[in-house]
Amino acid sequence: MKHIITALIFTGILFSCNSSEKSKDSKQESPVLETGTEEITIDNKTAQLKPINTDEALLATALMAAPEESRAACKVIGYNMAGEFVTMREGSNQYIVLADNPNQDGFNAACYHKDLEPFMARGRALRAEGKTGQEVFAIREAEMKSGQLKITPGLSLHILFGSKTVYDPETSKVEDAQLRYVVYMPWATSESIGLPEIPMAPNHPWIMNSGTHRAHIMISPLPEEKE
Structure with a gap:
């Protein structure tokens, strides 16, 4: 017993x-919800991240590539969820924003000065014709030399990119996306502007495509540190 x-x-x-x-x-x-909404807890606060799968989400997240004070008046263009290249919103300031292409992996939105649009539009047209990257480069190089295309030195491009395609609908911030900056300097070289052709260290400016129509200063900031 x-x-x-x-x-x-x-x-x-x-x-x-x-x-x-x-x-x-x-x-x-x-917890990870199975409804397309990812729940992430940071510092005891819960952020609801949703997939970028509507035209409204494409517009909201694209504007994050533009300077905050200019977002309200930017023109926004790009592919919608139906796969059509459209004007998503008209604008009234100096910026044009190109939304992320929902049919491509990762996230990539861009904001550039409106005077760059002829150059950008020419690239889109050539790629739509099936031209390769090298062919697009060669054609625009020839058209820049002939004066058919022009880029004013100093015009800028802001690229917001990342591997994830979820965002916070309250802030429109894309998860883990970061900004890279480009300043166009056609025909510039390392000798003419005094920058190296490779970055000296992370977060340092350098010149890419030196001596060509696409010569530009690259500035790739370090991603934000997370606690």
Whole structure:
């Protein structure tokens, strides 16, 4: 009888411990909803991240590539969810924003000065014809030399890019996206403007495509550190 009682007590202790461990483990799991909304907890605050899968989301996230004070008046163009290249919104300031292409992996939106639009539009047209990147480069190089295309030195391009395609609908921020800046300097070289052709260190400016129509200063900021 004593052995039976001892066995029952020991079994009860084991059951209590297992229940406690399961309860502890369940509290440590990070919940992920199955409705297309990803729940992430940061510093005891919960941010609801949603996929960029509507025209409204494409517009909102694209504007994050533009300077904050200029977003309200930017023109926005790009592919909508139906795969059509459209004007999503007219604008009245110096910026044109190109929305992320929902049919391509990752996130990539751009904001550039409106005077760059002829150059950008020419590139889109050539790619739509099936031209390769090298062919697009060669054609625009020839057209820049002939004066058919022009780029005023100093015009800028802001590129917001990242591997994820979810965003916070309250702030329109894309998860883990970062900005890269381009300043066009046609025909410039390392010798003419005094920048190296490779970055000296992360977050340092350098000149890319030196000596060509697409010569530009590249500035790739470091991603924000997360606590």
